[in-house]
Amino acid sequence: AQKITQTQPGMFVQEKEAVTLDCTYDTSDQSYGLFWYKQPSSGEMIFLIYQGSYDEQNATEGRYSLNFQKARKSANLVISASQLGDSAMYFCAMRYHSGGGADGLTFGKGTHLIIQP
């Protein structure tokens, strides 16, 4: 079974500092995709960044980068130069083939990030 663990329920960070949100995963599959989503108080889940299990380079999307360490099964999100608008819940998720042609997406419990001025 697939499992995502986010060990930081909440974080307070000063504006303009860099932030690292932790994510570890457990799977016996060789092929999977790792995603980070941001959920502001409005509720919508916003896609941030993706890392494939076979990708050798760490993914980057603007201020977001993913520190992918496959042997340690970790996929930490790094936000550089944090902004007040980054305050939100952040979820790490894994997409995998669940059999019979179906895909699954499993989420961690999330990290509530608060950026302080």
Next chain:
Amino acid sequence: KAGVTQTPRYLIKTRGQQVTLSCSPISGHRSVSWYQQTPGQGLQFLFEYFSETQRNKGNFPGRFSGRQFSNSRSEMNVSTLELGDSALYLCASSLAGRINYGYTFGSGTRLTVV
């Protein structure tokens, strides 16, 4: 292009009633998934539909059901509502079978059962 549309955004129902939520996926996306989000349980997978067939189901009672139409629009139904069904219900669409393709989520339907 238009995103994933969920209707209604907010809903208040009474215990024992039933409710139907709607989700229109991004054009071209034939895979639609539903999730329930509560403060206590977090994000939980309800079910996934592809080409009008339910391919995957989470650990929810039979009161929770869904369907998908030929145009990929999906509905989920909850019968005999309980107070614990109060939650944010999120719908997501994607290209099926593409591990490297993300899910796009709608804004959700916030259901309150009183």
